[in-house]
Amino acid sequence: MKETVPLGRYAGVRVGLHWSVIGILALVAVSLGGYVLPADLPGHPPLAYAVSGIAAAVLLVCSVLVHELAHSVVARRNDVAVEGITLWLLGGVARLRGEARTSGADFRIAAVGPAASLVLALVFGAGSWLAVELAADELIVAVLGYLAVLNAVLAVFNLIPAAPLDGGRILRAVLWAWRGDRFRAAVWSAWAGRGFGFLLIAAGVVEVLARSTAGLWWVLIGLFVVNMASAEERQARIGLALAGIEVATVMSTPAETVAAAQSVEQFFHDSAVTHRHSTFPVLDERGQLSGLVALNDLRAVPVQDRSGTALREVARPLAEVATAEPGEPLALVLSRMNEASRGRILVSEHGRLRGIVSPSDITRVLADHSLTATLPAGADLSWEPDTRPPPPNWWFPGQQRFEPPARR
Structure with a gap:
């Protein structure tokens, strides 16, 4: 789900609102400020009810944001990239770019959301009790109590063992x-x-x-x-x-690349005619992978600015692009495909580009493997990155050098 209004970054995670979030804000504000509070606590000015309803609605959305931020922070600590959080009509969505590598990490990422909601319920409950002790206005006490109940309900509902709820992930x-x-x-x-x-x-x-x-x-x-x-x-x-298929056996290699320092004008003059793809990995002066650029992004650069605009200024940075290593299981990297990558996965090892996986590569593999295939006995899906220095000539251990035809 795409965000409509960006809200910036919190705890290093991009947060945005979908326009449908207006629905939940209006529902809570109107029901609480227009019906529940006037019926339960009569005698206050209409403006007080309206302000109480709006405050409760905003704080509820903030509570959902805390819930999703908890997922995102723990995901990042378990080496799962987070594309962003979008708040919408039915709550929030933390968009994870990848999968947890162990069942323990999967459990922690899922469980921390309901735990955060439960903590918020206790905080708002304690706030309501404190407001009573301080003889605060009864509307403040009611709003805090209302938020305590809603966060408790949110925690319990999300613990139901059914996907896509957090309980289903657990x-x-x-x-x-x-x-x-x-x-x-x-x-x-x-x-x-x-x-x-x-x-x-x-x-x-x-x-x-x-x-x-x-x-x-x-x-x-x-x-x-x-x-x-x-x-x-x-x-x-x-x-x-x-299951059991590695990225290296699917990727197209060698991949056509462009230099980060090359100007957009030079690209169109020298390379656009000979290149036959719509996206290109970008390499810096040291030959290290630095990002991905698409023809549509280059065409969007005004003609008068193309001579002074380098490809690195137009390219999507590597942090926003889907990447993988050759030895990773293909099944675990598919979820990394995103809009910034134009559906591609750049395969690199020690910063060096080794190939690229495109949707056509995935389609070709799925055509060769039945979707009812069972998990091969002994298939190892607990992949960990190789921290050893790269060998002089790269190939796969025990195999001949792998160079499938370039295809994207």
Whole structure:
């Protein structure tokens, strides 16, 4: 989900709002400030109710942000890149660029979100108690108590063992640790998610038939859960099909590259005609990989500025681009494909470009492997980066030098 309004970076993670977040803000502000508080605590000016409702809505969105930031911070500490956080109608989404390498890391990333919400519930609950002790206005006490309850509900709801909820991720991690098969664990978690989603839809329909519009929210949440769980199951089955296949056996090499110091004008004059791709890895003066540039980005540079604009100024920095090492399992790097990479994965080793994986490469592999393939016995998916210095001539141990035809 793409952000509509960027909010900057918090704890090093980019945060943005989707326009639909207005819905949850309006729902909480109107229901609390227009109905709940006036009914429970009559006698206050209308403006006081309105301010209380708006404050509660904003603090609830901030609570969701803390929940997602907790996921993101722990993910980064476990070597999983985070593309950003988007707050929207049904909460928040932390966009992780990659997968946890162990079941323990997967568990920690999933569990910290509900834990953060539970801590917030305790904080707001303590704040409400303190407000009572200090004889604060009863609207302040009510708003703090309301936020304590909502965060507790958020924590408990997310612990339901069904994908894509945090509880589903925890279930996946536990099954992965128990059975040693991350992809089958993801399939089972997705099945639980779809079942839970259909239960929500059914409960919502019953609620609507009972003439309560609150059931529409259950139907909406249920549809979201079913769709996300189905998508996770498809991804897991692709992982099953690709299990045991390394990035090196799929990548196209050698990849056509461009120099970071080259001007945009020079590129179009000397290289654009001979190059037949839409994206190009960018190498710096030392031959190290520094980013990725796309033809569309170069065409967007005004003609009068092209002679003074170097490719490094237009290229997407390496931190925003999907990368992998040759020995990584292909199934674990697919989730890194993002818009900044134009769907490509740059394969590098010790900063040196070794190849590139494009969507056509993935399609070719999937065409050769049934999606019902089982995980090969003894397949090792606990990949760790090689910290040894690069050999003089790079090849794969025990194999002949691998140089498939260039293809993107």
